[in-house]
Amino acid sequence: MKRNSKTLLAALLLTATATIQAQPDEQTKAGMQRMSCTSIMVGKNASADGSVMTSHTCDSWYRTWMRMVPAQDYKNDTVTAIYEGRMHTQSADDSTKVHLKGTIPQVRHTYRFLDTAYPCLNEKQLAMGETTISGRDTLRNKQGMFMIEELARIALERCSTAREAIRLMGELVKRYGYGDSGECLTIADKQEVWIFEVFGEGPKKIGGVWAAVRIPDDEIAVSANISRIDKLDLSNPDRYMASENVFDVAKRLKLWDGKGDFSFWRAYSGGNYFNEPKNYSVREFYIMNQLAPSAHLCDTVQNLPLSVRPDKKVTAEQVMHLLGSYYEGTPQNLSGRHLIPNTEKAKKGQNAPNGSASTGSADATTLPDSIVSPFSNPWMRPDEINMYYAMGDSLMKNIRTVSVPWCAYSTVIQLRSWLPDEVGGVAWVALDNPGESPRFPIFSGTTELPAMLGICGQHVDRDDAALWHYRKANRLATVRWGTYRKQLEPLRDYFIEKGQRELPFVEQTWQQLAQQDGKQAQQMLNGYTADFFGATIARWDELARKLWRQTWAGF
Numbered sequence: 001m002k003r004n005s006k007t008l009l010a011a012l013l014l015t016a017t018a019t020i021q022a023q024p025d026e027q028t029k030a031g032m033q034r035m036s037c038t039s040i041m042v043g044k045n046a047s048a049d050g051s052v053m054t055s056h057t058c059d060s061w062y063r064t065w066m067r068m069v070p071a072q073d074y075k076n077d078t079v080t081a082i083y084e085g086r087m088h089t090q091s092a093d094d095s096t097k098v099h100l101k102g103t104i105p106q107v108r109h110t111y112r113f114l115d116t117a118y119p120c121l122n123e124k125q126l127a128m129g130e131t132t133i134s135g136r137d138t139l140r141n142k143q144g145m146f147m148i149e150e151l152a153r154i155a156l157e158r159c160s161t162a163r164e165a166i167r168l169m170g171e172l173v174k175r176y177g178y179g180d181s182g183e184c185l186t187i188a189d190k191q192e193v194w195i196f197e198v199f200g201e202g203p204k205k206i207g208g209v210w211a212a213v214r215i216p217d218d219e220i221a222v223s224a225n226i227s228r229i230d231k232l233d234l235s236n237p238d239r240y241m242a243s244e245n246v247f248d249v250a251k252r253l254k255l256w257d258g259k260g261d262f263s264f265w266r267a268y269s270g271g272n273y274f275n276e277p278k279n280y281s282v283r284e285f286y287i288m289n290q291l292a293p294s295a296h297l298c299d300t301v302q303n304l305p306l307s308v309r310p311d312k313k314v315t316a317e318q319v320m321h322l323l324g325s326y327y328e329g330t331p332q333n334l335s336g337r338h339l340i341p342n343t344e345k346a347k348k349g350q351n352a353p354n355g356s357a358s359t360g361s362a363d364a365t366t367l368p369d370s371i372v373s374p375f376s377n378p379w380m381r382p383d384e385i386n387m388y389y390a391m392g393d394s395l396m397k398n399i400r401t402v403s404v405p406w407c408a409y410s411t412v413i414q415l416r417s418w419l420p421d422e423v424g425g426v427a428w429v430a431l432d433n434p435g436e437s438p439r440f441p442i443f444s445g446t447t448e449l450p451a452m453l454g455i456c457g458q459h460v461d462r463d464d465a466a467l468w469h470y471r472k473a474n475r476l477a478t479v480r481w482g483t484y485r486k487q488l489e490p491l492r493d494y495f496i497e498k499g500q501r502e503l504p505f506v507e508q509t510w511q512q513l514a515q516q517d518g519k520q521a522q523q524m525l526n527g528y529t530a531d532f533f534g535a536t537i538a539r540w541d542e543l544a545r546k547l548w549r550q551t552w553a554g555f
Contacts, residue, residue, distance in 0.1 A: 010060060034376035036060060038224040038283055038402055039129035039186040040319050041193045041307075043217040048313040054188040055411040056325055057403070057434055062087045062117040064408050064431055065456040068235055068447055071112040073121065078106040082150050085470060087117050087475065090456045104176065110157035112428060120411050123444050124160035124189045125425035127413040128152050131223045133197060133310065134267040135182030138253070141200040148198070151178075155339045158531030161265045162187040162194045163241075165213045169244055173198060173410070178208030180339065184223045184337055187212075190417040190424060194241075195221060197229050198267045201249050209249045211242040211264045211464055213306060215543070219227060220291050221307035224283035224402075227269035228306050229262065263303075280304040282332065285401050287322050313524070319412050320428065322497055324435035326378035326401035335481060337396060339374035342368055348549075351425045364521060374482035379405045379433070403435030403480065408458065408467075410434040420514070422525065423507045431457075431467045435475040436488055438495035438536040441503075445510070448526045448531050469537045474545035479555050491543060495536055 015187035037060075050543045063086070086096040093116070111124040118130040130148065151172060155165040158382035166189055178200050185196045211229050221228070231238050242264075250256035250267040266280045273279045285299045291390075292308040327333045345367035378401055380388075388396045411433045416424040422445025430437040442449065450466075459468030477484040506528055513521035 001280060005420075019366055030396075036225045037129075037131040037181065038287075038323065038339075039131050039222070040189065040322060041129070041186050041195065041215050041221045041223075042216050042314050042319065043193060043219050044191065044417075045218040046220050046310055046314055048315040049414075050418070051414040052188045052190060052193050052417075053314075053316065053319060053412065053414055054127050054129040054186045054193055055323060055410070055412045056118065056120065056186070057320055058117055058129075058130075058408040059404050059406060060138065060408065061087055061406070061458055062408045063456040064117075064458060064465070065089070065091050065114045066114065066429075066449065066453050067092050068442075068449055069113055069115045072110050074108055074110070076108075079103040080106040080150045080154075082145050082154075082176075084147050084150075087149060090459055101147075101150075102176065102215070104154075104172070105146075107158055110449065111160070112444075112455065112458045113153070113156040113445075115153070115458075116411070117408060118149050119156050119415055121425055121427045121444060122156040122160075122423075123421060124225070125415045125417075125421050126156060126159055126161065126165060127188045127415055127425065127427070127540070128156070129186040129411070129413075131184045131222075131225050132292070133182040133184050133223070133225055133227045133269060134273070135199050137225060138210075139155070139175065139199045139202055140181050141206055142179050143206050144173075144179030144200060146176060146178050147180045148183040151198075152403065155187075158247055159177065160189070162189045164190060166194060166196055166241055166511075167195070169198070170210055170241075173208030173210065174243065177206035182225070182227065184221060184227070186221075190414055190415040192284070193221075195223060195228060197268075198229055198262070202253055207245070209243050209246055209268065211246055212241050213242070215307045218285050218309040219309050220288070222279065222284045222287045224287075226272045226278075226280055226284065227265035228279050228304075229264040230266075230279065230303055232264060232304065240539065264381065275345060275540070278302050278304070280532065282327075282399065286325070286330070287326060287402065290322060290325075291318070315500075315501060316414055316497055320434070320439060322402065323410055323412065324341045324403045324433075324492075326403055326435060327399070329379070332399050333378060334373055334380055334385070334396070334399065334401075335376050335378040337371040337393065339371040340373045342371045344454075345369065350426070372482055376477050377481035379478060380404075401435075405433045405434055405474070407433055412439070419507055422514075422521075426503070428496075430470075432470040433478075435476050436477060436492060437470045437491050438532040439499060439507075439539070440495070440536050441480055441499055443506075443525055443529065445522070445525050446529055447522060450530050452537070453533070465538065466518070466533075469544075470540050473540045473547060476544060476547040484550075487546070488543065491539055493534075495539075504519075 004512045038057045040055045044052045045363045081099045084101050119128045135139045151169045159165040182199045187194045194212050196212040202208045251258045255267040271277045291310040294311050295308045374470040385396050412428040414426050425444030427442045428439040452466040457465030477488040509522050
């Protein structure tokens with residue numbers, strides 16, 4: 001029976017996932033963009049503890065395996081390969097459908113880095129988030145050597161600051177060409193955070209065009225699949241950087257007449273994924289409004305500010321919860337839409353003497369006529385939404401939430417200048433839906449990850465892949481979200497709070513050990529990540545079993 005129930009659960013989950021992937025409206029350009037990523041940036045004076053933060057939700061069918069690639073030394077005249085296709089591999093050794101794009105000269109020394117689908121953190125506290133911004137279809141040239149994930153990888157291997165990374169990536173694009181669609185990297189070091197956007201130059205030119213803007217230290221910014229950079233003041237290199245062809249390409253491709261004010265997003269993107277002439281959509285507006293309500297942002301303007309000063313200092317926990325949000329408390333929240341008759345009120349009325357309302361603290365007159373169905377959840381599939389719409393709920397719409405169930409993994413990365421690099425940089429990682437999954441820490445100084453993180457779980461249900469240990473409990477909780485969230489959310493928040501509570505202990509312990517025995521300090525850091533990760537796996541396995549038992553009578 002145990003084997004049969006597990007097989008049935010896997011089949012149900014895979015069917016639900018396949019349904020999401022197969023929806024016709026999700027195959028449109030706008031639909032694919034809605035499936036993509038979100039990044040929140042926080043300057044050091046805008047954060048509660050003085051850390052610089054960047055983040056990323058990898059919202060698509062990309063690989064979930066990750067590893068720490070060690071620092072390495074190379075001889076002169078060594079080359080390194082540039083690939084396309086590693087985003088869908090099942091492990092570091094898998095070369096299925098991986099294509100060699102070319103080679104470039106290797107440097108003498110490369111830094112250790114965390115190799116996720118979009119590489120995100122290195123040993124020098126250089127970190128990156130990512131969001132696909134696509135832009136105009138006419139800009140892409142697939143003959144360019146570099147996809148965005150390979151640009152990020154090379155930069156993390158070779159650079160220690162955000163500015164250095166931006167300059168290097170610009171040089172690589174100019175020399176070897178950019179072959180991806182429009183992309184944004186949110187690049188941070190222990191002093192500052194930048195937003196970097198890059199596009200191709202069109203089918204007739206192998207190259208690229210890019211711009212980067214530093215987010216002020218006391219402000220926050222959001223990028224969610226839409227080009228956000230507006231005007232460029234290249235006379236202020238401390239705040240703005242761009243490719244030398246940034247204006248010429250726009251004129252050559254007739255994206256700017258060369259006379260009026262130049263806007264990067266207007267020229268190279270033209271608008272958001274709903275074909276509106278805006279540099280934002282619901283996610284950017286919601287997150288910025290949550291952190292800076294006093295800014296009185298308006299969602300009817302075309303140009304939302306790139307960054308704003310938050311009303312209060314922002315904590316890492318806030319960023320984690322925002323990446324897991326779904327507009328609860330606003331009209332966009334789907335989980336509050338599905339109302340059903342309140343059976344308790346009907347019972348109270350029927351039991352009252354002479355058919356009148358009963359008296360007491362819970363009489364029929366004090367009970368609402370309807371309640372939110374426990375089956376209502378914020379991540380309903382398009383076919384579910386269409387069903388409710390057909391039943392008469394004209395307000396039901398497929399609104400792209402910040403957190404989504406098709407998220408492969410997400411990161412919230414803190415960078416702290418006052419600490420040694422090994423423990424100053426920490427990526428808080430979650431697999432699957434960031435609104436449901438716990439987070440575990442991977443430090444800049446981590447050299448080894450648990451074996452379960454080295455296997456991708458996207459292609460098949462495997463017990464040795466970490467993803468499914470979270471996904472099974474999460475999907476079961478989603479089925480009766482109104483009821484099961486009361487069991488899942490406290491567990492999720494426990495690990496978020498545990499990580500922040502124990503972080504000072506880890507930092508102090510590592511520094512004490514490092515002064516005495518570097519090897520012992522390294523073992524402690526690797527062991528802490530492994531133990532923390534293992535605890536989340538154990539609790540989510542336990543939660544899945546518990547929720548499965550509670551559904552013995554059906555879903």
